[in-house]
Amino acid sequence: MLTLESDYHSNPPTGQRCSRQAAISISQVAGQRGGNRSEPVAAPFFMTQCPGNLMGKRTPLYDQHVAMGAKMVDFAGWDMPIHYGSQIEEHHQVRKAVGMFDVSHMTVVDLNGPGASDLLRYLLANDVARLKQPGKALYSCMLNPAGGVIDDLIVYYMRPDWYRMVVNSSTRDKDLAWIMQQAESYDVQVFERPELAMIAVQGPQATDKLKQTLGQQADAVIDDLKVFFAAEVGDYFIGRTGYTGENGFEVILPEQQAAQFWQDLHKHGVAPIGLGARDTLRLEAGMNLYGADMDEDTSPLEAGLGWTIAWEPEDRDFIGRQNLETVRKNKPVKKLVGLVLQDKGVLRNHQKVVVAGVGEGEVTSGSFSPTLGKAIAFASVPVATGSECSIDMRGRMLAAKVVKIPFVRNGKSCLPDDI
Amino acid sequence: MSEIPADLKYTKSHEWVKLEDDGTVLVGITDHAQELLGDMVYVEQPEVGSEVEAEDAVAVVESVKAASDVYCPVSGEIVEANESLADTPELVNNDPYGEGWLMRLRPADSLDVEQLMDAETYTAHVAAEEH
Numbered sequence: 001m002l003t004l005e006s007d008y009h010s011n012p013p014t015g016q017r018c019s020r021q022a023a024i025s026i027s028q029v030a031g032q033r034g035g036n037r038s039e040p041v042a043a044p045f046f047m048t049q050c051p052g053n054l055m056g057k058r059t060p061l062y063d064q065h066v067a068m069g070a071k072m073v074d075f076a077g078w079d080m081p082i083h084y085g086s087q088i089e090e091h092h093q094v095r096k097a098v099g100m101f102d103v104s105h106m107t108v109v110d111l112n113g114p115g116a117s118d119l120l121r122y123l124l125a126n127d128v129a130r131l132k133q134p135g136k137a138l139y140s141c142m143l144n145p146a147g148g149v150i151d152d153l154i155v156y157y158m159r160p161d162w163y164r165m166v167v168n169s170s171t172r173d174k175d176l177a178w179i180m181q182q183a184e185s186y187d188v189q190v191f192e193r194p195e196l197a198m199i200a201v202q203g204p205q206a207t208d209k210l211k212q213t214l215g216q217q218a219d220a221v222i223d224d225l226k227v228f229f230a231a232e233v234g235d236y237f238i239g240r241t242g243y244t245g246e247n248g249f250e251v252i253l254p255e256q257q258a259a260q261f262w263q264d265l266h267k268h269g270v271a272p273i274g275l276g277a278r279d280t281l282r283l284e285a286g287m288n289l290y291g292a293d294m295d296e297d298t299s300p301l302e303a304g305l306g307w308t309i310a311w312e313p314e315d316r317d318f319i320g321r322q323n324l325e326t327v328r329k330n331k332p333v334k335k336l337v338g339l340v341l342q343d344k345g346v347l348r349n350h351q352k353v354v355v356a357g358v359g360e361g362e363v364t365s366g367s368f369s370p371t372l373g374k375a376i377a378f379a380s381v382p383v384a385t386g387s388e389c390s391i392d393m394r395g396r397m398l399a400a401k402v403v404k405i406p407f408v409r410n411g412k413s414c415l416p417d418d419i
Numbered sequence: 420m421s422e423i424p425a426d427l428k429y430t431k432s433h434e435w436v437k438l439e440d441d442g443t444v445l446v447g448i449t450d451h452a453q454e455l456l457g458d459m460v461y462v463e464q465p466e467v468g469s470e471v472e473a474e475d476a477v478a479v480v481e482s483v484k485a486a487s488d489v490y491c492p493v494s495g496e497i498v499e500a501n502e503s504l505a506d507t508p509e510l511v512n513n514d515p516y517g518e519g520w521l522m523r524l525r526p527a528d529s530l531d532v533e534q535l536m537d538a539e540t541y542t543a544h545v546a547a548e549e550h
Contacts, residue, residue: 087483368481394463
């Protein structure tokens, strides 16, 4: 019943991965019931399992994960924990209490110099000029000249001559090359910060637990830290940001201190959470995943990210603007919507969506929602799509409702009562 | 190390088979398989009464992270599907060799069951896949 496949779909890893075919990889079901299935059911890209020796890069917390019973998998060239026992329990832990995630594989990039702001105003589709207060963060897409998404990222404005960006690990190489290339014409230096670890603390108890763990020195800073702001406490860079739809923090710290901080959080009752729950949490929270929900061939206008484009001021030129204006003028043909499956089953990436009388689309991120107890998904569908559609699940057409994203916020369902 | 009961038969694709006194067999997925798949959230059951061939994909088990085919260990007729899995698919995780069974089959030829892997061979098969 386990298929021997490794399949990254739209998320090619950029780093080193298993040097041999995974002995068992749970990856997809192919074909029709009765032996001749033809529609593969895509599994998320972190599914490729490499039992035994993993060969990837390790974060400073690798030994902690193993000691805590993590199941380690290959993720974009990194050996990362997918869960520590039960993905569903970890998901509920974050929604109801608090959990911690090792996100040290993500890429921290500092931009230093008087030209940092001008570079970012050209490099990013969102406008860092909106960041007036030190510490304020901004979510943005970085576009190619065609208006496709090179990556999505968070940028923190710390000082006029210092911005900190956090970009995806799976896109690290191309991101750095692109940023460096653009930076050449500006008075700015680009530093990758691989010596920094990153730990996210997320959930309704995140503030209390982080304060207990860091002690009095951090109390005032954490109390004053507003949503989507960051501040420094000694060597720790603390952002009130996250990828779960819950209150929480992302702490960037020197790698030598990461294991101790992780253990201290654990002592205060913060449970470790794997990448599996990270994916279902962000899906419920309505947050896009690069490589699944958008990529270099996708316009942010068709990926539910129109809100991140700063059109004003009109005279700000940014990479991709011209083509984006054209798409905007001609109206996008696709849109990203939320789906809730009405029948039993699980929505998976790349399943076909059929909208009667309108056309077809595709599930870009699908999974089972532990909070709602139903299958949910993002899907790219024709703009004329109304409130209902069908999903081709291994040849059977199942009914789904089209809903507003997000599905869950602060532990509560956002779905209408009749769904 | 996952549990591999000595009195069952096994397939390379990680199904277990138990021969019952009435000549039918119970089929499920092994402890090793459920461990790899993780939390089960949906089981697409085989159609009772259907004639199936060995190695046909007859059911699908879906965990949070992936969907996987369940292959028929031997040719025969599906005579029963475990209906309790419709509401409690987690039985496959909690009790893979007991309450988490998937289907009951009447083998076309009982000799086919004999020829499946025994526990010792399956243990070696799992070990080989992990190295």
